[in-house]
Every structure is written in structure tokens, then in C-alpha cells.
């Protein structure tokens with residue numbers, strides 16, 4: 001199976017207010033179709049790690065591979081392209097543009113990538129909305145839909161460029177248990193049936209227990 005993400009000996013230091021070794025020799029792989037969760041106490045370094053893995057933070061030691069390509073050391077423009085093409089993001093707060101329609105929100109990352117015509121992008125966006133069972137709300141304003149629908153729109157938006165991996169930072173953190181389970185089931189289906197990889201930071205033990213593998217962090221290290 002292909003490796004879609006590999007962290008090799010990642011170390012990170014915060015230099016202020018005092019030198020702090022926040023990530024210590026983090027190494028792991030995520031293979032195609034794997035659904036992996038990251039757990040650990042508050043402050044152990046999960047968000048800092050996700051920031052590096054998603055190519056947003058380049059100030060670290062070690063190597064990061066995405067889709068079997070070394071991305072460490074690439075310039076800002078190339079990283080932005082890699083991020084847009086290979087990674088889909090789902091956060092605790094959906095960050096939808098409330099004045100835009102659902103369809104427009106889902107289309108945005110594809111417009112940014114600029115590899116398809118507007119009609120191809122619209123077709124792809126409708127396809128993602130169909131997969132998530134929310135085709136009927138395509139023309140609604142994002143401000144007028146429910147919390148569970150918003151998170152599904154955020155997932156459709158994360159899928160629009162056919163990424164190899166979805167990264168989530170507490171994607172169910174703001175949802176009730178019914179909608180949290182829905183999001184889990186969508187992720188599970190994407191991993192089992194579409195071969196998509198998922199890497200999700202979560203505090204939700206029930207959610208993590210159902211994923212293929214839990215990476216447990218403690219004090220900046222992988223401890224299990």
C-alpha cells in the first residue's frame with residue numbers, strides 16, 4: 001500500500017519566551033485508506049504537529065513526505081499548491097463563508113487550485129454534495145443551514161480537489177453525539193470505499209477507538 005504521509009524525525013522548538021522542545025523525534029506513516037487518530041493531553045503538541053504535517057509551518061527539523069514526495073524545504077508557492085492538491089481540511093469550526101451559498105463554498109478550493117473550468121468545478125462540487133447527501137441544499141446560504149449540515153459542507157469542500165488525505169483538527173468537537181457519529185461514518189466510508197486516508201486530532205475517545213489506529217502523544221513524543 002502506498003504511503004500518503006510520512007513524518008521522519010520531526011523536531012520543533014519554540015524559541016520564546018524560553019527555548020522549548022515541543023516536538024521530539026516524531027516519526028510515523030499513514031498509508032492509503034488508513035483512518036488514523038491522534039490523541040493526547042492538552043498541550044502535548046497535537047496542533048503544533050498538525051500545523052507542520054499540513055505544510056503550514058515550515059520551521060522544524062526533520063522531513064515530511066506527502067504522496068511519497070519530500071516536501072520539506074519547498075518554497076511557499078509550491079507548498080501552497082501541494083496543500084491545495086493533496087490535503088483536505090476539516091476543523092472544529094467549519095469556517096464557511098456565511099454570505100456564500102453552499103455550492104460556492106465547496107467550489108472555492110478548486111477555483112484556488114485553478115486546474116478546472118468553472119463548469120467542471122461546479123459539476124465536481126455537486127458530485128461531492130451528492131456523495132454527502134446534501135445536494136438539495138446546494139443553493140442555500142451557508143448561514144441558513146444547521147450545524148450538522150455545515151460540517152458536511154465542510155467535508156464536501158475538503159474533498160473537492162480529490163485529496164489523498166483529509167486532516168482534521170477536532171472535527172466533531174462542536175457537534176452533538178448524533179452529528180459526531182455521522183461525521184465518523186462519512187470518514188469511515190471515505191477510508192473504506194474511496195481509499196482516502198484520514199488523520200484526525202481528537203479528544204473524543206469513542207471516535208478514536210473506532211479508527212484503524214490511535215497515535216498517542218505525551219509531552220511532544222509518540223508514546224503509543
Ligand SMILES: Nc1ncnc2c1ncn2[C@@H]1O[C@H](COP(=O)(O)OP(=O)(O)OP(=O)(O)O)[C@@H](O)[C@H]1O
Pocket residue numbers: 014015016017020022040041042043044045046047048049
Ligand atoms: N507560538 C508558541 N510559542 C510558544 N509556545 C507555544 C506556541 N504555541 C504553542 N505553544 C506551546 O506548545 C505546547 C503544545 O501546544 P499545542 O497547541 O500543540 O498542544 P495541543 O496538544 O494541540 O493542545 P490542545 O489539546 O489543548 O489543543 C503547549 O505547551 C503550548 O503552550
